[in-house]
Every structure is written in C-alpha cells, then in structure tokens.
Amino acid sequence: MKKSIFTxxxxxxxxLGSSSVYADQVVFQPGSAQGKDMWLSSVxxxxxxxxDKLQVGGWGDWYRTLIQFDITDLPPVATSVDMYxxxxxxxxxxxxxxxxxxxxxxxxxxxxxxxxDPLSGGxxxxxxxxTPNSWYGIxxxxxxxxxxxxxxxxxxGFAFLATDNNNxxxxxxxxxxxxxxxxxxxxxxxxxxxxxxxxxxSTPSCSGTENIVYTSPYTSGSIISVVDHSMDxxxxxxxxxxxxxxxxxxxxxxxxxxxxxxxxxxxxSLEGTYVGSPSDGCTxxxxxxxxxxxxxxxxxxxxxxxSAAAGTVVNFGGQRCIPKGLSSCANMGAVGIDHGNGYxxxxxxxxxxxxxxxxxxTKGQQIGLSGDIGIPNAPHLHFxxxxxxxxxxxxxxxxxxxxxxxxxxxxxxxDPLEAVTGxxxxxxxxNCQ
Numbered sequence: 264m265k266k267s268i269f270t271x272x273x274x275x276x277x278x279l280g281s282s283s284v285y286a287d288q289v290v291f292q293p294g295s296a297q298g299k300d301m302w303l304s305s306v307x308x309x310x311x312x313x314x315d316k317l318q319v320g321g322w323g324d325w326y327r328t329l330i331q332f333d334i335t336d337l338p339p340v341a342t343s344v345d346m347y348x349x350x351x352x353x354x355x356x357x358x359x360x361x362x363x364x365x366x367x368x369x370x371x372x373x374x375x376x377x378x379x380d381p382l383s384g385g386x387x388x389x390x391x392x393x394t395p396n397s398w399y400g401i402x403x404x405x406x407x408x409x410x411x412x413x414x415x416x417x418x419x420g421f422a423f424l425a426t427d428n429n430n431x432x433x434x435x436x437x438x439x440x441x442x443x444x445x446x447x448x449x450x451x452x453x454x455x456x457x458x459x460x461x462x463x464x465s466t467p468s469c470s471g472t473e474n475i476v477y478t479s480p481y482t483s484g485s486i487i488s489v490v491d492h493s494m495d496x497x498x499x500x501x502x503x504x505x506x507x508x509x510x511x512x513x514x515x516x517x518x519x520x521x522x523x524x525x526x527x528x529x530x531x532s533l534e535g536t537y538v539g540s541p542s543d544g545c546t547x548x549x550x551x552x553x554x555x556x557x558x559x560x561x562x563x564x565x566x567x568x569x570s571a572a573a574g575t576v577v578n579f580g581g582q583r584c585i586p587k588g589l590s591s592c593a594n595m596g597a598v599g600i601d602h603g604n605g606y607x608x609x610x611x612x613x614x615x616x617x618x619x620x621x622x623x624x625t626k627g628q629q630i631g632l633s634g635d636i637g638i639p640n641a642p643h644l645h646f647x648x649x650x651x652x653x654x655x656x657x658x659x660x661x662x663x664x665x666x667x668x669x670x671x672x673x674x675x676x677x678d679p680l681e682a683v684t685g686x687x688x689x690x691x692x693x694n695c696q
Contacts, residue, residue, distance in 0.1 A: 288690040289337055292448035292675050298438020299420070300330040300447060303378045311376040317348065317435040317447075320360045321428030327378075328435070329371055330447060331420025334411060336687075338453040344408040346401040346421075348435040349445040350393035359392035360431035366407060367419035384422055393433050408451070443674040456572065456606050456691040458668055459627055461646050462560055463567040475561060480669065481696045484538040487643055488551040488559035490667040492680040492688075497556035497665060505550040506680075508688070509533050510673030513550030519543040521553030534696055542641075556665040557609070557647030562633040564642045568610055569627050571646075574602035576622040576630075596636030600624055606691070607663060611645035612636050650686055668692055 301311045306324035317328040330348075350359075365384035393399040401421075411418035425431060436445040462477040462485075475485055492506040505513040505523050511531050513523030522545035530547040531537045537547055538561055545551040551559075577599050596613040614634025618624060635642040648668045655662035670690035671678040681687050 288670065288695045289451045289453075289687070290448055290670070290672065290675075290690075291332065291334070291337060291451060292443060292446050293333065293438050294443055294446065294674060295439045297333055297675070298446065299333065299373050300328065300437050300439075301373050301376065302326060302328045303376065305378055309378045311373060313373055313437075313439065315437055315440040317437045318432060319362050319423045319435075320357070320425045320432035322357070322430045322432075323428060325425060325428055326432070327425070328423045329367070329376070329420060330423075331367075331371075331418065332447075332449050334408065334418065334449070334451075337412075337449070337451050339412050341405055341408050341412075341451050341453050343403060343452045344405045345450045346404050346447070347398045347450070348393075348401070348447045350395050350397060350399045350433060350435050352395040353432050353434050357430045357432040359395065359433055360428075361392045361426045362390045362433065363424040363426060364388055364390050364401070365422040365424070366416075367422055368416065370417075370419055382422065384419075387421075389426060390423075393435075395434075399435065408449075456602070456604065456648075456668075457693045458571040458608070458648070458691045459569065459693055461569050461571050461608070461610060462562060462633070462644060463569050463629065477560075477566075479694055480692045481534055481536055483535050485560050486533060486536045486558060487538060487540045487545075487561055488555050488557075489533065489537075490557060490665065490669075490680070491553060491555045492667065492671070492678060494554040494556070494680070495683060496554075498554055501553040503553065505553050505555075507531070507533055507550060508667050508669040508671055508673075510671075511550065517553070518545055518549050520545070520551065522549040522551040523553070524549055557611075557645050558668075560644045560646060562642060562644045564614065564632070564634055566633040566644070567629050568613060568631045568633055568644055570600055570624045570630050571608050571626070571648075572600070572602045572606070573626045574600040574608075574624055576618045576620050576624060577601045577607070596631075596634060598630050600630075605651040605657075606666075607649045607651075609645075609647040609649070611647070612638055612643060614642075648691060652685065666691070670695070 301313045302318040303311050304324050304326045318326040319328050320326050364387040366387055367384045369383045410416045438446045440446050460480050464477040489507045493504040501521055512526045514526050515524045517523050520543050531550050539545045539547045540551050595611050598610045601607050613631035614636055615632040618630045633644045648666050649663040650666045651657045651662055652664050664684035664686050667688045668691040671688040678688055
C-alpha cells in the first residue's frame with residue numbers, strides 16, 4: 264500500500280485574543296456553489312468525496328477532512344474570527360475522536376484530490392472531540408484570516424486528521440448539506456458601527472403593563488415591526504411579502520397594515536424579540552409590515568430614547584425625514600444622527616426632543632422621549648439605520664440606503680434587500696446574538 268504523504272512543518276501561529284471593542288459581524292455560511300470542503304480515506308475512498316458530510320476518524324483505516332472558505336468578499340481586517348462545523352451522530356457504535364489540526368500551505372482540488380497526493384501544512388495542535396448534534400467551535404482563527412487577507416500566506420484552508428482510528432468517527436455537515444443552517448460557517452467580527460440599543464428603561468414601569476425592561480436589541484417582546492427585506496423602496500411598492508432578518512417570511516392574506524401570516528403556518532419568534540401589533544390585527548402569527556424600512560419598538564409615552572452611537576445631529580426634510588440638512592422634520596418627531604462613518608440613525612415619533620441640529624452627541628446620550636408624533640394614539644419608537652452608498656457624496660437622500668442593524672441570518676448572498684440596495688446587511692449592534 265502506498266504511504267500517506269502529509270508533510271508537516273511547525274508553524275508559529277499566535278492566535279489573537281478577542282477584541283474588547285464590539286464590532287460589526289458577518290456570518291459567512293456558503294452553499295454548494297461557493298463552499299469548498301471534502302473528505303477522503305486511506306482505504307475505501309482514496310479519491311475525494313464531495314457530498315453532504317465531512318468525516319474524520321476511522322476503523323483501522325484513516326479518514327480526513329479538508330475545508331477552505333472563499334473570503335474574497337469578507338472584511339479586509341478582522342478583530343476576531345471563529346469557525347464552526349455542525350457535528351451529528353453517526354447512528355452506530357462509533358465514538359468521537361480528537362483531531363490534529365493543520366494550516367494548509369499547498370493547494371488541493373475538491374474534485375480530484377487523492378488521499379496520497381502530497382500536502383504540506385503547519386501543525387496547529389490537537390482539538391478536542393466534538394459532541395454530536397451540536398455546533399463545534401474552532402475559536403479564534405483571527406491570525407490565519409488576517410494573514411490570508413493580507414496575502415502573507417495563500418488561503419488553502421485547514422486539514423483535520425484523527426488522533427486514533429479504533430471505530431472512532433466525527434461526522435459534520437458540509438457546504439453541500441441541503442439545510443443551509445447547518446453548513447460550516449465563519450463568524451467574522453470587525454470594527455464598524457457598534458450600535459447601542461436606543462431605548463433606556465431600567466424598571467418595568469416605563470413600559471406599561473407589558474413590563475418590558477430594555478436591556479438589548481434582543482429584549483423579549485419589544486419589536487412591533489421589522490425591516491422588510493423584501494422591498495423595492497420604502498413605504499410603497501408593496502409586494503405582499505414581509506421578510507425578516509431571521510429568514511422568517513410572511514405571505515398570503517394580509518391583516519390591516521400589510522402584515523402577513525407566516526409561510527408554512529405558526530408564529531413569528533425573531534429570536535424571541537417579536538410581539539407584533541395586536542391592535543392592528545398583527546399578532547405574532549403575522550409579520551408587520553410590508554415595505555417598512557426600520558424597527559418599531561414597543562414603548563409607552565416618555566420612554567427615554569438614547570443615541571445608538573456618537574455623532575452629530577442632522578436633519579433632512581421629506582417623507583422619510585432622512586437627515587442631512589434641510590428641516591427639522593418636526594411633523595414626525597424625528598432626530599437624525601450622522602455618526603461620521605457612513606452610517607446615519609433616525610429616531611421618529613418623539614414627543615420631546617432634547618437636542619438640536621449641529622449638536623455633538625455621545626453614545627448613550629438621551630436625545631428625547633418616545634411618543635406618537637405623526638402616528639396619533641400609537642406611541643412607539645421607530646428606529647432606522649442608513650448607510651452611505653459606496654462612491655456617493657453623501658449629500659442627498661438617494662446617497663443613503665436602508666440597512667438592517669440585525670444583519671441577515673438567512674443563506675449567504677440570498678438577502679433580497681441586498682439585491683436592491685447593493686449593500687450587505689451585517690449585524691451592527693455592539694452585542695450581536
């Protein structure tokens with residue numbers, strides 16, 4: 264039998280600690296067309312197997328997995344990068360096994376690679392055995408990612424070899440797996456908008472009978488209306504679909520203001536944040552509402568409203584009250600803040616405003632109190648995030664596009680809003696769930 268050839272060189276790779284600065288985040292989870300991963304073995308599958316699983320281990324023979332992410336369109340510099348693979352149960356008598364981890368330094372072919380083709384790589388250590396039916400985190404590959412992006416090393420990905428082969432197998436979902444939610448993924452964090460939550464409430468009393476205490480963007484039962492990812496432009500061109508960042512979608516016979524029942528039936532969760540607008544017939548069985556460009560948060564009169572980030576108060580007249588200089592938008596109780604990094608946030612329906620155009624604002628500074636200005640008898644906070652389109656001057660309404668501060672958690676590159684705006688939706692909160 265031919266001898267397995269894997270030339271290993273020692274690679275000094277000090278993995279960076281996570282940054283203390285919160286940041287934007289991209290979850291990159293490629294499908295079959297983009298993903299590059301495969302497995303092969305020393306006996307039964309010498310030539311690459313490119314199917315819906317990845318295997319490491321063996322029973323007398325040896326199985327190994329190679330994986331590479333195409334990071335071309337991901338941020339140029341990351342503050343932290345974690346890699347995850349979903350492990351599942353083999354359904355037999357085998358047990359999990361620890362893995363030897365290599366930083367690959369030679370190319371490989373997903374269609375023709377042979378087990379005995381020479382590969383070289385830097386030894387990174389031994390990883391613990393995974394727990395079946397759970398995510399397996401290979402945490403903090405930041406240095407490797409930044410090397411690849413800088414061109415210090417070519418990106419050939421990683422190899423995983425078993426430490427033993429006594430009926431020991433790890434099996435992971437691959438990028439070819441039918442359910443995209445379980446495919447391998449990178450979580451890339453980088454310095455960006457770092458938005459804080461715009462509502463302040465330290466006691467239940469300031470939210471009325473619902474007893475919502477606003478502590479984060481993921482506060483249970485706080486969202487009334489979502490950014491609709493299925494829209495050509497805001498507040499018009501309704502298409503009969505409401506699509507949330509979690510890939511939950513409403514479509515069918517609408518209630519009142521264009522809120523739609525869940526595709527496939529059931530209720531909307533939105534990571535436990537959704538309460539809907541029952542007074543409009545939009546209970547949690549209906550997603551609220553078509554062509555909406557921001558988030559409506561449940562808030563009674565005079566709930567403190569805070570700036571999501573430091574910046575300068577600006578205003579822009581017109582239907583949407585987009586900031587940048589013309590009028591106060593007083594008819595909508597609006598405040599706009601330009602954060603100086605391409606992002607603008609807007610806060611609408613305030614019944615009291617404590618700031619003026621031109622004021623310099625710090626992150627978390629109270630800018631007003633929630634109310635119902637422009638929407639009589641329906642107090643809430645409308646919070647909207649806009650991003651300057653690449654190459655634009657930033658001086659007109661059309662220069663700014665709606666983005667979703669929660670990002671997009673559906674299949675990578677399948678965000679319908681990105682197809683309209685040309686801007687990728689990534690999580691902008693300082694704490695992303």
